[in-house]
Amino acid sequence: MSSIGLLQKRPFNSQRFWRQNGRLIAVYGLVVIMALIGVFFTERFLSERNLFNLLRQTAFLGVVALGQMLVVLTAGIDLSIGSLVRVSVLVSAILMSGDSNNTLPAILITLLLGAGIGFVHALLINRLNISPFIVTLASFVILRGVALTISTSPIGKASRETLLFYDQRVGPFSILFLLFVILIVTLIFVLRRTIFGRYVYAVGGNQEVARLAGIPVQRVRYGVYILCSLLASVCGLMWLSRMGVGDPVIADGLELTTITAVIIGGTSLFGGRGGVMGTIGGVLVLALLANLMVLLNVQQQYQGLIEGIVIVSSIALYNQDTH
Amino acid sequence: MNQPDTILDMGRISKAYAGVPALREVSFSCERGKVHALVGENGAGKSTLIKILGGAVQADSGEIRFKGRLFTHLTPRLSLDMGISIIYQELALNPYLTVAENIFLGREPNRAGVIQTRHLRQQAAELLGKLHVQIDPDAPVSELTVAKQQMVEIAKALSRNADLIVMDEPSAILVGEELEQLFKTIQSLVAHGVTIVYISHRLDEVFQIADTITVLKDGAVVGSRPREGLSHRELVQMMVGRSLEEVYPAPIGQRGEPVLVVDKISNARLKNISFTLHAGETLGIAGMVGSGRTELARAIFGADPISSGTITIKGRLVNHASPAHAIRNGMALVPEDRKAQGLFTALPIRQNITLPILNRLTRNGVLQSKRETQVVEDARHKLSISMANADQEAQFLSGGNQQKVVLAKWLETRPSVILMDEPTRGIDIGAKFEIYQLMRHLNEQGVAILMISSELPEVLGMSDRILVMRDGQLVGELPRETATEQAIIERATSGVEVS
Numbered sequence: 102m103s104s105i106g107l108l109q110k111r112p113f114n115s116q117r118f119w120r121q122n123g124r125l126i127a128v129y130g131l132v133v134i135m136a137l138i139g140v141f142f143t144e145r146f147l148s149e150r151n152l153f154n155l156l157r158q159t160a161f162l163g164v165v166a167l168g169q170m171l172v173v174l175t176a177g178i179d180l181s182i183g184s185l186v187r188v189s190v191l192v193s194a195i196l197m198s199g200d201s202n203n204t205l206p207a208i209l210i211t212l213l214l215g216a217g218i219g220f221v222h223a224l225l226i227n228r229l230n231i232s233p234f235i236v237t238l239a240s241f242v243i244l245r246g247v248a249l250t251i252s253t254s255p256i257g258k259a260s261r262e263t264l265l266f267y268d269q270r271v272g273p274f275s276i277l278f279l280l281f282v283i284l285i286v287t288l289i290f291v292l293r294r295t296i297f298g299r300y301v302y303a304v305g306g307n308q309e310v311a312r313l314a315g316i317p318v319q320r321v322r323y324g325v326y327i328l329c330s331l332l333a334s335v336c337g338l339m340w341l342s343r344m345g346v347g348d349p350v351i352a353d354g355l356e357l358t359t360i361t362a363v364i365i366g367g368t369s370l371f372g373g374r375g376g377v378m379g380t381i382g383g384v385l386v387l388a389l390l391a392n393l394m395v396l397l398n399v400q401q402q403y404q405g406l407i408e409g410i411v412i413v414s415s416i417a418l419y420n421q422d423t424h
Numbered sequence: 425m426n427q428p429d430t431i432l433d434m435g436r437i438s439k440a441y442a443g444v445p446a447l448r449e450v451s452f453s454c455e456r457g458k459v460h461a462l463v464g465e466n467g468a469g470k471s472t473l474i475k476i477l478g479g480a481v482q483a484d485s486g487e488i489r490f491k492g493r494l495f496t497h498l499t500p501r502l503s504l505d506m507g508i509s510i511i512y513q514e515l516a517l518n519p520y521l522t523v524a525e526n527i528f529l530g531r532e533p534n535r536a537g538v539i540q541t542r543h544l545r546q547q548a549a550e551l552l553g554k555l556h557v558q559i560d561p562d563a564p565v566s567e568l569t570v571a572k573q574q575m576v577e578i579a580k581a582l583s584r585n586a587d588l589i590v591m592d593e594p595s596a597i598l599v600g601e602e603l604e605q606l607f608k609t610i611q612s613l614v615a616h617g618v619t620i621v622y623i624s625h626r627l628d629e630v631f632q633i634a635d636t637i638t639v640l641k642d643g644a645v646v647g648s649r650p651r652e653g654l655s656h657r658e659l660v661q662m663m664v665g666r667s668l669e670e671v672y673p674a675p676i677g678q679r680g681e682p683v684l685v686v687d688k689i690s691n692a693r694l695k696n697i698s699f700t701l702h703a704g705e706t707l708g709i710a711g712m713v714g715s716g717r718t719e720l721a722r723a724i725f726g727a728d729p730i731s732s733g734t735i736t737i738k739g740r741l742v743n744h745a746s747p748a749h750a751i752r753n754g755m756a757l758v759p760e761d762r763k764a765q766g767l768f769t770a771l772p773i774r775q776n777i778t779l780p781i782l783n784r785l786t787r788n789g790v791l792q793s794k795r796e797t798q799v800v801e802d803a804r805h806k807l808s809i810s811m812a813n814a815d816q817e818a819q820f821l822s823g824g825n826q827q828k829v830v831l832a833k834w835l836e837t838r839p840s841v842i843l844m845d846e847p848t849r850g851i852d853i854g855a856k857f858e859i860y861q862l863m864r865h866l867n868e869q870g871v872a873i874l875m876i877s878s879e880l881p882e883v884l885g886m887s888d889r890i891l892v893m894r895d896g897q898l899v900g901e902l903p904r905e906t907a908t909e910q911a912i913i914e915r916a917t918s919g920v921e922v923s
Contacts, residue, residue: 293791294790294791294793295786295789295790295791296782296783296786296789296791299775299779299782299791302768302771302775303768303771303775303779306768306769306770306771307764307768307769309764309765310764310765310766310767310768311768312727312746312747313725313727313747313757313759313765313766314747314751314779314780314833315746315747315748315750315751315752315780316748316779316780317748373768373770373771374770
């Protein structure tokens with residue numbers, strides 16, 4: 102008698118449901134709780150102005166967190182994001198120097214720069230077999246140095262269109278937020294319904310199995326690192342439209358915030374598991390937290406403590422689901 | 425002569441993993457101060473038995489009597505406290521600590537929490553002295569040879585006052601004189617009343633060191649005999665002496681054109697290997713673990729580079745630079761280690777199956793879910809994979825079903841040559857049978873199969889021809905009609921006389 106049939110009948114289903122969805126439920130549960138705190142304990146949370154700003158803020162972290170997530174899904178990491186955002190805002194501000202005619206070239210060159218840096222990351226990881234952590238750590242230090250060399254005080258100027266873009270609305274929403282939503286939908290589609298998406302999970306799931314299955318592991322890596330750096334440059338451009346100048350102190354520690362959002366969202370640092378909706382949940386948690394702490398007048402020195410507690414407890418919440 | 429003093433008596437131990445029996449009423453006993461060899465093929469149950477003794481795994485039934493105390497099960501702590509030490513193949517040492525620190529790790533001589541460094545070194549030096557080995561107690565373990573690291577493990581066992589030391593394939597990591605040194609150490613331990621359980625599949629070694637030899641096969645004890653009076657031949661028969669079961673479908677008996685021609689390929693692990701694989705044929709590759717079988721498959725598949733020689737498929741020269749090339753040329757590799765090389769355990773079954781053929785399932789770059797589901801459903805029926813649904817993670821399947829998923833993945837690429845490395849390892853007999861039938865079915869369709877296996881009945885039952893490997897070389901070709909287990913073992917092991 103074959104025992105295969107018997108082996109499969111494990112009374113697992115409800116457990117599996119929680120394992121597969123527990124992380125999402127936990128993270129969005131946290132989002133709801135925080136929103137309720139905002140509704141009941143602050144006066145301004147539900148104001149149109151606050152919500153508009155909150156959603157616009159999520160776009161800033163969200164764009165780079167999604168880039169980080171792509172890299173982490175392949176079991177990599179990108180520590181250079183903050184520095185690259187900073188370099189991007191400086192370069193684009195200088196190139197634009199307040200002239201409308203320069204808007205498009207400045208944007209294109211900045212994006213090219215970002216893509217180029219992502220290409221170099223993947224090149225070093227693929228060809229020299231250096232770990233992503235080290236490659237992007239070096240890149241983080243180098244780009245920070247580059248930013249310092251360019252300027253230590255605000256420099257350059259956004260064109261008029263670039264500045265206006267920041268406050269533009271479509272209906273009740275910020276255009277930045279809507280573009281972010283389009284990015285979300287696109288990425289969900291890419292990850293679920295394209296070959297590249299499948300390959301991303303495969304490479305992160307097990308690089309050796311992927312290679313033996315004939316998957317172009319190196320090309321997948323070029324893809325995710327280029328996208329990640331490209332999105333960091335996009336974030337730099339968003340900062341330019343917000344500040345109007347090349348501000349050399351923005352995005353400090355942003356790479357760590359993106360990693361935090363990715364982890365809270367349930368994407369495994371070992372790769373192969375996780376996804377867009379989780380990461381967005383993580384971004385929302387962090388954005389709401391920052392917003393609430395401002396609205397509740399939490400003193401600066403306690404903010405770090407609270408943030409740390411939220412991070413650990415949000416992870417602990419679904420770790421208990423899985424074990 | 426003293427009357428036998430039994431230190432360990434494991435009685436009627438049974439253990440099943442997810443319904444698949446690994447041990448069936450195994451009884452194993454050891455006499456104090458003797459060397460007991462435990463031999464058997466891979467998967468015979470040696471390591472399960474040892475894990476039960478070490479408390480890492482709990483038996484389903486049976487009992488363990490050690491130094492007169494009776495246990496139904498042991499925990500790792502209890503096992504250590506009772507004086508049982510197990511030295512695994514993977515040594516459990518911290519490479520960055522010194523020899524002395526490793527020996528006393530977790531039990532450092534201390535006063536109020538402060539480690540007494542002098543005591544630590546002194547005691548370590550004494551222990552190493554007892555073993556007659558020259559090792560500096562202050563040297564970091566990473567600077568020692570593997571053989572010396574093994575000695576440190578033995579010293580660690582002694583520092584715990586172990587009465588029974590289990591060595592799991594200790595010779596696998598040793599070369600030449602190191603083995604002699606290990607044997608000397610074992611003899612001196614035994615002289616001091618320590619009992620040794622020595623696990624190995626190298627028969628010449630077993631004959632050299634053991635007082636008693638116990639043979640395990642398919643989770644049961646075949647026999648336990650004193651070395652004296654036991655011949656090589658008898659031992660080999662005990663190890664392999666199973667008649668061929670009627671689980672192997674008859675070969676189709678006619679082969680077609682040559683599809684794969686391997687001509688004098690060499691690399692770091694292979695020496696000058698040549699053979700031809702024909703359409704519709706199953707060619708078996710036998711040899712001991714480490715003989716280069718797996719490396720041969722990997723080299724043909726482009727997973728490892730070759731330094732010289734040529735590989736030709738259907739008359740075209742195709743020295744594969746990567747697995748991707750091999751796959752495009754109609755090849756597939758079902759690897760030995762399913763979980764590390766064949767399966768994405770954390771990904772859904774669906775994605776595991778369709779990964780190599782995603783190109784066929786897209787329109788304008790977008791995956792067509794319906795077509796994908798169709799492919800997965802077809803595979804599920806063809807291979808009778810039992811699963812809750814296709815979005816289940818592959819890790820929740822039984823070994824047999826996991827292997828079917830790996831096979832399904834490759835069958836979708838419609839290969840003309842399939843390399844199968846241990847195609848039925850760790851799966852139950854029902855699924856094995858299904859895989860054998862699938863292999864025959866593929867042969868009938870003209871697919872050529874290169875099958876590597878450690879299970880000799882499988883090699884004999886499935887192969888049209890058998891190639892035997894040793895030390896990275898082909899050392900014999902046996903036609904199906906005249907091949908026997910003894911003939912294979914003779915060629916696969918040097919120094920074993922089976923006349």
